[in-house]
Amino acid sequence: MSHRSLSVALLLAASGAMAQTPGPRPPSTDSVGRLAAPGAVQSRERVTARDNDLLVKAIEGRMRCTCGCNLDVFTCRTTDFTCTTSPAMHRLVLARLDSALTPDQVVAAFEAQYGQAVLMAPPKRGFNWAAYLMPFAGLGAGLVVLGLVMRRWVRARPKPSPEPAGEAAGATAQELERLRRELERIES
Amino acid sequence: MTDLGNIALWIALLIGVWGSAVAFLGGRRGRSDLARSAERAAYVVWGLLLVATAGLLKALLTHDFNVEYVASYTSRNLPVWYTWSAFYAGQKGSLLLWAVVVATFGAAALLVNRGRHRELMPYVAGVVLVVVSFFVAVMLFAANPFERLGFTPPDGNGLNPQLQNPGMTIHPPMLYLGYTSITIPFAFAVAALISGRLDTGWLHAIRKWTLLSWLFLSAGVVLGMWWAYVELGWGGYWAWDPVENASLLPWLTMTAFLHSVMIQEKRGMLKRWNVGLVIGSFLLSIFGTFITRSGVISSVHSFTQSRVGYFFLIFLVLSAAVAFALLAYRWPRLEAESKLESVASREAAFLFNNLIFIVIAFSVLWGTLFPILSEWLRGTKVTVGPPFFNQVNVPLGLLLLLLTGIGPLIAWRRASPANLRRQFLAPALATLVVAAALVAIRMSDGWAIVAYALGAFVTATVAQEFVRGTGARHRLHREPYPLALVRLVGRNRRRYGGYVVHLGMVMLFAGFAGLAFKSDTEATLKPGQSVEVRSPYGHTYRITHQGVSQYERLNRFVSAASVDVFRDGRYLGVMKSEKRQHTDSFGRPTFEPSTEVAIRSDVREDLYIVYAGSVQGTEEAVYRITVNPLVWWVWYGGVVLVLGALITMWPGGGGPTPASLRRVEPAGYVAQVA
Structure with missing residues (x-):
């Protein structure tokens, strides 16, 4: 890394735009190298199996993130990595499913909490x-x-017109040739 | 130069107002001197707006941060290529672009028609000048791009990283070109209504303009979809956002017009409808601008909320009132020249096609405005998002796809059972075969099956036309098949260009239907770890995380996460997704980190990988992996669509039909005095 790159990295690390303040290194990441400028990348929690659960995705697809992004909760939490609202709503979906609510009840609970605007339709x-x-x-x-x-x-x-439809069938070869030329002229 | 630009705007406003006044006066009184003065005013306004444009460009390129607009949207380290796109990245600059493009199109229309349509041209000049003057007035009284700051900052804010993408250098200008060029057909329609010259003459004058406008709108919409797909990182390309909807609305009405105008040219029918469609398209283009700039509806694409919206609302209402009042005034004179002979005819198919276009436009408009209506009438906020639009528009879109196949093949006036059998037997068989095959392979989505089956129907109808036409030429002229095909298209570009456009639409629908099989997977991977993802075709992708590298590049600090990709065990290559922290020339971060997606695309599917972030600042990366079937078909469908439109527009072929030319009345008195 060049001198300038390092200074940019340090500036980034010190800036208010930091996604996180790096704390002491946890044991689980011991085998993984640290980034030179961790502040330049959003901090994320590890994905769990439930984050990929189709039922969870389907529920979150029906609800709008309330951060003002116009996206559904699933899309927002997997796209706008600066949003803190959609991960919180995701955790609430998981918690409500854990409390034995059905998917429709989970959605209804969000509607009761935020109003109809929380629904994508x-x-x-x-x-x-x-x-x-x-x-x-x-x-x-x-x-x-x-x-x-x-x-x-x-x-x-x-x-x-009263003329019989089959008149052309009796046309002569010359007449047909003339018709062909006329049609071709119009076509072109 | 910026002061000169500002002065140029003021002079343009004065001359624009003068020009529009004398244009209508000259047209009304048959005064050719006033009409010529108005036309000269249009050229001068165009020149003045070019001066203003040059002024803003110079300010942008020379980093004149004393100009508020330059400080807001550029920085010293912004690449020159994107400094150009900063011209329209903000409200004020984009208004100048609107004005200069309308003025350019207006000047071109006047120049092209300087010896023709003399009764119409004063009014055309008048309408163009009214529109241009409106935009100049909005700039001068509400959003002046030359406004100065009380101080000069050492650097600017820079351009939003999401706008620093090649797509954004092309997509907005294309859309602007599409929106603004609708002004010319609108100007001719209003001119025809005022002057009473309601024969097909004005339609001939606008034919190329409507195609050009449609071409730009189509290209703009597709490029916007591409930009959203590659830049926004959510794995899709159309979110039914209000601003996206606003760009679709005039496209729908223009497409309806391009079909219905054929009936007027061929049979002298639908005159009122066609004028209404042109007026509606123009109003929808202004409505789109209003939506984007007023902040009345929240959208990720909107400019900052400002009072500019009120100007557009007033202009929209006034334009609608004047245009529809004129239409009502001329209503009795727009009687159809002939009647429909049968419901089984091309005219009827086009009428149904128009109905579906308008209903789709209505449903999009209705869905876009429903949240406002709900809050206004009931005080309840609602969201109308993709689930609503898909539910309503998918069946309507498929109905339209069916008519895309029927319309061009069914006979004019009256189709006999023999004609129907001859034209539709093979396409109907193709539809059944494809539908049966998809059911046999257990395709899970019913709408997708219908879409692909109808796609096969339209493709078969188009292919049949090409095969028959080429075969006929081969037999008649003994031309080799390739030459026969080229000459077939070349001799009737309008018709065969239209078929190519239809093929493009089939490709687009095929791509849209592929969304039904999209899948997303999130994974956390340490370097060397892998995740497997199944594609709807049954392949297994193995994605192995290599690590994250960080480096400085141009005006940003890049964190790049790389993965090795294997499909069914075969190595495909490395894919790299990035996080970019943009900085100003002092190295200070300017925006939140943005995401650059890694995409591997082929004709079957896209592998779309997003580096979402890292766990606790380490190389342990979180990815979102999306398998997106048939996206390729959307982009190339767009290319085919544009190609078809270019074939249709290409000079030398596909002019007005003899039937249409017969409907032009001889020139009136102004032709003699002009």
């Missing part, structure tokens, strides 16, 4: 049904309007 009840139904109501209304307009148009269209 409005719960399907009351006024919120408007959110889900309006697009399909719009589609239905559009189809009805389109159907009526089309029916009116189709009824109002001019009568087809």
Whole structure:
């Protein structure tokens, strides 16, 4: 590491932007080298098997992190490594699952705590049904309007010409050749 | 130079207001001298905005930190490439970019049409100048990029690390080009409404502009997705964020217009609808700008909340009122020239296609605004996130995909059973075969099966068109097949370019459907330790942590975590994810550490590795490993989409159809006086 790099590292280590203040080295990391500038990297806790639990991920995917990032709890805690809210919400999910709550009850407990805004989608009840139904109501209304307009148009269209449809079948070779040239001209 | 830029803005405002006034007056009274004065005003405003742009660029490149904007978004050690992107990284600079791009497009439109559409051009100049003057006024009265500080700091704040990415140097300009170029079709639509020249002439004038605008919007949206994917580190590319939605809305209405305009050109129908779509697209582009800048809806992409939003809201309401009032005034004269002959026709398919586009646009807008509505009506805050948008838009999107296959193949006017059988038998068989194959291999997601089956349907319809067209040319002209294919596309670029765009859409849908099989795994690894991850294709990835190295690079301090990657025991290579601590020229940290993702991409799936951090400041690293199937198809789908649009736009082919040309009325009195 160059002189300048080292000074940057030291500055980083001393700055307020530090993710952590390194304490005494715990025995579990004895075999692992320390980083020259630990403050340049966010400090993380070890991943446990439950962090990868599909049920936990599914629950966290239904809830919004309240830090203001607009992400769900799982995405935030595995993406925005400066956020302290989503890891806390994750721990609360685990604690609530440990207290024998079902996934729906866990989500309901968060809703009771933070309000509906904690859910990634409005719960399907009351006024919120408007959110889900309006697009399909719009589609239905559009189809009805389109159907009526089309029916009116189709009824109002001019009568087809009385010439028999199979007339072209009797065309001469010259006529067909001329038709081919015309079609080609229009195509091009 | 910054003072000159500021002065240029003030003069541009004065000339812009003058020009727009004389433009409408000149058009109304048939005064060619006033009309020419307005056009000259548009060129002068464009020149003045170029001077202002040069002023801001010089301030950025010379680190004039006395200018507040320069101090806020750059630092001395910011690479020059990103100093350029600082031009539009903030509210004030991006407003200048908007203004200069609209002025450039406006000047180009006036130049291209200097001998044509003389009855329309004064009003076109007027509308362009109103829009440009509005942006200049917003800058001068609310967000001046040349505002000076009371002191000169030794260094600036620097650019947000997430914006220091190649994607951000291209994606925002592309979106701006897309948004701003909609002004030209809007200006022609308003000009047609005011002047009463409501034949297809104005449509011919805007054809290339609408395609250009659509091209920029498409490229901007896809590049934005790519930037989000490679830079934000959450493993996805579309989060249904309000700002993302705002960029999608005009794209949807423009795409609807590009389809429905064909019916007007061919059959003289849907005139009101088409004018409405152009007006709606412009208003949605302004709405997107309002959303991004007002702070009315929280978004990760928003600029700082400011009073600029009020200006946009007022402009939005006024523009909508004037444009729709004009449409209402001309309503009786926009009667369709012919009627629909059958529901089984291309016209009907395009009508359904338009309906779906508009319903999707409505659902996106509705979902974006619902939190405001809920809080306003009930006082209850709600979040409308991806689960809602996916639930509503996936079925609608698949319906659209189905119509993508039906529309181009079904006959105009009336499709006979024989026509339907001839066109759709093979594609329907392809759909069934693919659906059966996916069910047989036990694909778990129903929507994905439908998406791939419909993708096969559209691909088969497009392939059938190419095969038949090439075969016909081969037989008629005895051309070799490759030459026949090239000439087939070259002779009818509009049609075959459109097919290529449809193939791009299929690729995009294939990529979107792949998200159903995404998987995430977190792991803590000491150097030498490994974790195994299963891909949905059944492969096993083994990822072995090598260690973390730290070093200084340009304007940042880098901590790079490296892993060896094996797939089914075969070594694939080293992947490196980074933490970057950006610093200013004094070595002081400027932002929170940011993440650089390691991505290994192939046609099947992406391996996406994020170095999340370290345990207690050691080399024991925490990783998030995502297996993301078919992401490649999204990016290359975007490339194919753009390629198709370029084929359609390429000069020399695909001009107005003979049917459309027949619908142009002879030029009126202004043509003689101009």
